[in-house]
Amino acid sequence: MAVTIVDVARYAQVGVGTVSRVINGANHVRPETRLRVEAVMHELGFHPNAHAGNLKRTRGSVRAIGYLFAADQRTLSDPFFSRLVLGMADAARELDYDIHIASCKDPSDELNALERMMRGNRIGGMVLTDTRVEDERITLLQQRGFPFVAFGRTGNMLASQTNAPHSLPYVDVDGCAGVRQAVSHLIAAGHRHIGFIALPMQLMCAQDRLDGYRQALKQARIRFNERYVVPGGLTEAAGEDAAQALLQLPTRPSAIVACSDVMAFGAMRAIQRCGMRVGTHGRNHVALIGFDDVPMAAHTTPPLTTVRQPIYDIGRDVVNMLVRQLTTGNAPLPPKLILPELIIRESA
Amino acid sequence: MAVTIVDVARYAQVGVGTVSRVINGANHVRPETRLRVEAVMHELGFHPNAHAGNLKRTRGSVRAIGYLFAADQRTLSDPFFSRLVLGMADAARELDYDIHIASCKDPSDELNALERMMRGNRIGGMVLTDTRVEDERITLLQQRGFPFVAFGRTGNMLASQTNAPHSLPYVDVDGCAGVRQAVSHLIAAGHRHIGFIALPMQLMCAQDRLDGYRQALKQARIRFNERYVVPGGLTEAAGEDAAQALLQLPTRPSAIVACSDVMAFGAMRAIQRCGMRVGTHGRNHVALIGFDDVPMAAHTTPPLTTVRQPIYDIGRDVVNMLVRQLTTGNAPLPPKLILPELIIRESA
């Protein structure tokens, strides 16, 4: 039915091996032969059958990347997810890889889903996000020797570092530096009582960002007061509750840093509901800084000052890194740490 | 390396054909044989190689579904995208299909990307969203005879209806009925001047929803005034601009229906900026109704009354329909129209 490599070979008067070499851009093909074969491929409208290739191929394994997302996580309706997937899809396309997406309902389902993805040779490697301090997914992948790249570090790495020369491959945003910038910005503006709305503590980035908060305080010789740190979640409601708790403290913070924009939106509501205003001027105001820089952050009233994570680029990086790992014989690559940028708007 | 069907056959003392039949749940296998083979598969930890299957299979073609999203569309950071993909992924998983995701930059890139997806036998069918009145993607898919299911109707269908017994396969929300409900609700509350913030008119659902607006007015014998209909977009900013335009009309509307929640959020801001309030009581208020029921709609102040689209279920339906089409010899299936529900909160 469809045009195959054999048709091309016959037409171009070469062997099938040669056509295969042309397709895969290998060397050891004389330029004029390559040109002739390429012309025939184009003329016949030939496009290689991905399944046949992936079936036989042993070098560089299957040209597809899996991404598993948890339905109960931030990904649900978060601007995050779309941007990340967009970056991944763009990078994959340029490399002629496919992206396979799968979902899992909740953490108990997660490892099963992961096993399912590794089976049957459907994908060559995995992308992981929302890494946790102790991440069973990573443990499983390591056990199986299955290639992956994570967005975010993990505590598992420490254990592996003793065995492997490199640590695990990851791309991450330096949340510590990001929060440090944010808090320092507030301190420079004269704030001394700064509330901090954290992320769920099992997430790796939660620790990281809390560290940034502590460091900034320490640098300015402000005593760390644990009452100013309240646990948050991934939802707007969590941010609202957390902010409300902060505003009811005896010495009310004059500024708040939230570990996600979505929580910052919730905090805005809480602030307004307490009869106060978000912003930097006046004594009735509470300064507010978010984290992520989702599109809506620029459109709130007032526009939200926030720490920008280049999510799209991270999606690209993760895929590029994974593909390089797959094509270079699974050698673990050095991790990549991205410095986030403080976007100063009107809320702080 | 891995366990193959041949290993299973040898171990279970049957032919490879029998094992294949067990895997595919075909009949013509004696129950006890099936049991024995299944036991061996489990014991050996066998999982079929998807590529080998997809390579050989002619019936029911490739067990993977493609979804192409445009980076410049709503999908960018819309809650929509995540929910839809979630539904698709869940349904696909249950049927043991893969979901392949690809992106394209803009409309000019769209058809190329579509061609690329159809090539190389990577996917068995496509899912389309954001259908347009005149949709080139559908034209292309039809030309190639490539299976697909669309979320949303299209004008192309009319042309095809003359050829095919069934129209094109789609799942859609009855936006006409949805808006009609919304507008009727406002009319019942006494509103006579109702603004309407539309979607870009090339989108099929834009027409549909505008029809609903007209019908509701007609039913209540209110004259249609085209000044109350303003063009919108897919962003919050578009909603804000549109609402502002409506509020500056000589006879200011006392209620507004926006064709998406995101635009409704923009409208809220515009209303507040004009010194008015969103809600139903008092003369200084403007009633507001959105469309979609994204999660945040329940958390705005005041909570947004809106027409709910069951996006998750739509994702599931679309995949189920496509798979049924693929497995039943590409017979076009009857389309499915979903009746949306008006969720009454406090904004109207």
Place this chain on the structure above:
DNA sequence: CCTAGACTTGGAAACGTTTCCAATTTCGTT
């Protein structure tokens, strides 16, 4: 002009399934 080595090339042998056909067994009827 010769020869070793490097570059090119052809084509057969996988890869792990599904599908087909023919052979065998089972079952219900007469």
Place this chain on the structure above:
DNA sequence: AACGAAATTGGAAACGTTTCCAAGTCTAGG
């Protein structure tokens, strides 16, 4: 008990690549 139809089974032949190895063709150095 015999018969035919239906159900079950085995196994070879694809599917369209990549990979490997042997063979052929250059190139440059002697």
